[in-house]
Every structure is written in structure tokens, then in C-alpha cells.
Amino acid sequence: xxxxxxxxxxxxxxxxxxxxxxxxxxxxxxxxxxxxxxxxxxxxxxxxxxxxxxxxxxxxxxxxxxxxxxxxxxxxxxxxxxxxxxxxxxxxxxxxxxxxxxxxxxxxxxxxxxxxxxxxxxxxxxxxxxxxxxxxxxxxxxxxxxxxxxxxxxxxxxxxxxxxxxxxxxxxxxxxxxxxxxxxxxxxxxxxxxxxxxxxxxxxxxxxxxxxxxxxxxxxxxxxxxxxxxxxxxxxxxxxxxxxxxxxxxxxxxxxxxxxxxxxxxxxxxxxxxxxxxxxxxxxxxxxxxxxxxxxxxxxxxxxxxxxxxxxxxxxxxxxxxxxxxxxxxxxxxxxxxxxxxxxxxxxxxxxxxxxxxxxxx
Ligand code: SAH
Numbered sequence: 001x002x003x004x005x006x007x008x009x010x011x012x013x014x015x016x017x018x019x020x021x022x023x024x025x026x027x028x029x030x031x032x033x034x035x036x037x038x039x040x041x042x043x044x045x046x047x048x049x050x051x052x053x054x055x056x057x058x059x060x061x062x063x064x065x066x067x068x069x070x071x072x073x074x075x076x077x078x079x080x081x082x083x084x085x086x087x088x089x090x091x092x093x094x095x096x097x098x099x100x101x102x103x104x105x106x107x108x109x110x111x112x113x114x115x116x117x118x119x120x121x122x123x124x125x126x127x128x129x130x131x132x133x134x135x136x137x138x139x140x141x142x143x144x145x146x147x148x149x150x151x152x153x154x155x156x157x158x159x160x161x162x163x164x165x166x167x168x169x170x171x172x173x174x175x176x177x178x179x180x181x182x183x184x185x186x187x188x189x190x191x192x193x194x195x196x197x198x199x200x201x202x203x204x205x206x207x208x209x210x211x212x213x214x215x216x217x218x219x220x221x222x223x224x225x226x227x228x229x230x231x232x233x234x235x236x237x238x239x240x241x242x243x244x245x246x247x248x249x250x251x252x253x254x255x256x257x258x259x260x261x262x263x264x265x266x267x268x269x270x271x272x273x274x275x276x277x278x279x280x281x282x283x284x285x286x287x288x289x290x291x292x293x294x295x296x297x298x299x300x301x302x303x304x305x306x307x308x309x310x311x312x313x314x315x316x317x318x319x320x321x322x323x324x325x326x327x328x329x330x331x332x333x334x335x336x337x338x339x340x341x342x343x344x345x346x347x348x349x350x351x352x353x354x355x356x357x358x359x360x361x362x
Contacts, residue, residue: 063084065083078094100152108125110126117256161188161190190210191212197243
């Protein structure tokens with residue numbers, strides 16, 4: 001099967017009608033409703049005749065086959081490693097908070113941005129995901145969430161969403177129009193691809209934008225986020241200002257705190273200047289250790305002191321809780337740890353932690 005063959009969540013309404021040619025219009029609506037509003041596995045979409053269900057299943061196979069499922073944080077975090085139809089692997093994370101439920105989706109298998117501290121970046125780029133492969137991650141997570149309604153989707157999984165903007169945008173509109181998630185509850189995270197930020201600024205839906213800043217001067221950022229050599233800070237910040245002006249949305253700046261690298265006062269002060277200029281919110285992420293990067297995350301004390309320093313300059317700043325750390329659930333590590341991913345990065349996670357992991361029985 002080629003990666004361009006449509007999967008279950010690829011077609012729009014009219015393409016679905018074409019695929020189900022001969023069926024009455026109300027059946028098409030019923031199928032659409034089953035796929036998106038109910039979001040059930042096809043076998044459970046009651047009301048659809050069995051013949052139609054099997055016609056659908058054959059024309060539109062699911063994109064994602066479960067490879068590994070892990071649960072942690074007392075059941076508040078679930079992470080899936082999916083096998084795509086061509087064998088590529090991507091991750092999705094579902095996180096319940098007291099006030100919201102968030103799904104974190106991947107937009108590419110691998111990533112070409114090569115940020116040294118990121119597990120996905122270390123493994124390199126495999127391919128873009130299609131709209132259906134992104135949307136299905138949300139539908140499957142939503143089904144697993146049961147009564148806890150999925151309120152937010154963040155494009156912060158594997159890959160660089162703005163390097164795959166057409167599919168990312170296709171997924172954004174599908175999630176907005178058909179899954180029913182408001183633009184305020186959709187957030188796209190980027191390393192800072194300036195043309196993509198400008199395209200998003202001009203788009204119809206004002207989604208949230210998170211920018212992975214990590215450094216406030218070009219020398220350090222060139223090292224941590226190599227794409228900075230192509231789109232240096234001055235250009236990036238201009239694009240962010242345009243985004244803010246046109247969408248009227250507050251940008252978040254992401255900052256993974258790395259011991260002795262970007263957690264000095266000079267870094268905090270540089271970050272505060274940028275955050276004030278953009279009226280941005282700052283999200284500090286204690287660095288998750290990854291196998292391919294020697295430097296470690298800042299200590300707890302340092303993270304808090306850094307926060308105080310930035311907050312003292314009049315910036316709103318939060319520390320992101322690192323969900324699922326004990327199950328390698330952060331930042332591409334599930335795939336990196338899976339023997340079948342082809343990265344050769346160690347034994348499968350489910351062998352490391354048999355108590356928390358199960359493999360799909362199929
Ligand atoms: N490519 C996009 C989205 C995916 S990464 C982007 O870079 O924004 C989502 C966030 O996790 C980014 O802010 C990224 O820099 C951060 N991240 C990657 N590896 C990390 C690690 N080991 N520890 C903490 N944060 C990490």
C-alpha cells in the first residue's frame with residue numbers, strides 16, 4: 001500500500017460521497033457522523049448497515065495500528081506508539097488535567113530539524129504524515145478518553161508541523177469543523193519556520209502558536225536549534241509580531257532548560273526581553289534526558305530560580321509538568337526505544353517495563 005492511498009480520515013465529505021457512490025445521501029451523513037461526531041471504531045457505528053461498514057472499511061483502512069500503549073501518572077497520561085501502513089512509527093499522547101484534556105499529535109515520522117536535545121531530531125526525518133494520519137490520532141485518543149471530552153489538541157508531537165503545513169492545516173480545519181475543537185483550543189508548535197508562521201498569520205482560523213525558542217541570542221540558538229541559521233532571531237521575532245498583530249493571539253515561547261547551557265541569568269534576561277516585546281507567555285520545560293545528548297536538564301532549584309528571574313521582569317511564565325517521564329513518554333522517546341523503529345536505540349520499551357506496557361494482541 002502506498003502512503004498516498006487514502007486512509008479512513010483522509011477524504012472530505014464529497015470525497016466520501018464519491019467513494020460510497022450509489023448510497024443514499026443520508027447514509028453518507030450517517031457514515032460521516034459515525035467517523036467524526038461519534039468517532040467510534042467502524043464496527044461499533046451502529047445504525048450503519050453491515051454491508052456499508054465493510055465497504056467503508058475496505059475503501060478506507062485505518063492509518064494507525066497500535067504498536068505500544070503505555071499509561072502513567074495514575075492513568076492521567078496515555079501514550080501510544082502507532083505503526084503506519086508503510087511501517088513508519090509515530091507517537092500520540094493523551095493527557096488529562098483537572099480542567100482540560102489534551103491530545104498531543106505528531107505531524108511527521110521523524111524530523112529534519114536536527115535539534116540535538118530532541119529524541120526525534122536525533123533519529124532524522126522519515127516522511128510527512130497525511131491529513132488522515134494526523135486526524136486519526138485525535139479520533140483514536142478521543143475514543144480512548146471516553147467520558148473525558150478532549151478539549152485541546154497540541155501539534156507538539158514528533159515532527160515539525162510548519163514543514164508539513166498543508167497536511168497540518170488540513171488536520172486543523174478538519175478538527176475544527178468536524179471534530180468540533182475550537183481554534184482557541186488548537187496549538188501549533190514550531191522551531192520557528194518563518195514562512196510557515198507568516199502563512200499561519202494570514203490563515204482563517206486563529207490557532208495558538210508556540211515557538212520553541214530555547215535561546216535568546218543567535219550564537220546559542222544556532223547550536224540548539226540549527227534552523228536558526230536560516231531564520232535568525234530578528235526574522236523570527238518579526239514574524240511572531242506579525243502573527244500576534246493579525247491573529248490577536250498570545251504566543252507561547254517554549255524553553256527547555258539545559259544545565260549550564262541556557263539556564264544562566266543572561267539567558268533568563270534575554271528571554272524576558274523577547275517575551276515582553278512579543279507580550280508572550282513563557283513555558284519552561286525541564287529538559288527530558290535523551291540517549292543521544294550528553295547534557296542534562298537543569299536542577300529543580302535552578303528551574304524555579306530561572307522562573308523567578310523571568311517572572312521578576314514582568315513576564316507570565318509557567319513550568320510545564322513533564323508528563324509520562326517514567327515511561328519515556330516525552331518527546332519521541334517511545335519510538336526511540338522501540339527496537340522495530342529502525343533507530344537501533346535499544347531494547348523495546350515494553351521489555352523494559354512489562355508492568356506498564358502492553359502490545360496490541362493483533
Ligand atoms: N517541532 C516542533 C514541535 C515538536 S517538539 C517544535 O520544535 O516546536 C515540542 C516541544 O518539545 C518543542 O518545544 C521542543 O523543543 C521540545 N523538546 C524536544 N525535545 C525535548 C527534550 N528532550 N526535553 C524537553 N523538551 C524537548
